[in-house]
Amino acid sequence: MVSSPSPSPASSAPTSSDHAMLVSVFLALFLPCVGMSAVFLIYLFVLWFSTRNQSEFAKPVAGKGLSESELEKVPKVTGKELVMGTECAVCLDEIESEQPARLLPGCNHGFHLQCADAWLSRNSVCPVCRTKLDPQFFDASQDNPC
Numbered sequence: 001m002v003s004s005p006s007p008s009p010a011s012s013a014p015t016s017s018d019h020a021m022l023v024s025v026f027l028a029l030f031l032p033c034v035g036m037s038a039v040f041l042i043y044l045f046v047l048w049f050s051t052r053n054q055s056e057f058a059k060p061v062a063g064k065g066l067s068e069s070e071l072e073k074v075p076k077v078t079g080k081e082l083v084m085g086t087e088c089a090v091c092l093d094e095i096e097s098e099q100p101a102r103l104l105p106g107c108n109h110g111f112h113l114q115c116a117d118a119w120l121s122r123n124s125v126c127p128v129c130r131t132k133l134d135p136q137f138f139d140a141s142q143d144n145p146c
Contacts, residue, residue: 065122067135074120074133075103082110089128090115107131 066074079086080097088095088111093103095112102116103109109128111119125132 043072064124066120066124071117071120074116075105076113077101077103077110081112083108084110086110088112088115090119104131106134 006048009093044086049052053103055139077100078097079095079099079101082095082103084107086097087093088101089109090111093112100113101110102113104116104126107126107129109126111127119127
């Protein structure tokens with residue numbers, strides 16, 4: 001029968017390699033926690049700063065939409081004349097073939113007449129593709145081929 005050697009009293013005492021292992025385990029657990037805490041604190045500061053100054057960034061821009069005279073220059077068509085489909089992206093309803101609609105120049109997206117007027121009086125971009133309506137379209141001094 002083979003007997004296993006009994007542990008020597010010197011091996012039960014902590015060695016420098018044991019201390020190094022404890023330090024490395026501690027650092028492996030502690031440093032990521034400190035890093036994540038720092039990232040979280042920075043996130044909270046940015047969140048606080050953005051809510052504190054939100055009124056500066058959220059001010060509506062005056063004159064952002066189209067005027068009545070500019071709205072009248074946007075072409076009126078019927079639903080059957082629409083090129084890019086018959087669903088109104090403002091109200092999400094179908095544009096019937098005999099309903100009046102507006103066809104936006106440039107992108108050719110169509111909308112119900114009332115929906116387009118409501119949207120364009122507040123915004124000067126297409127609600128589908130966000131194309132800005134060209135100011136040259138509303139310039140009366142130029143001959144517009146549309």
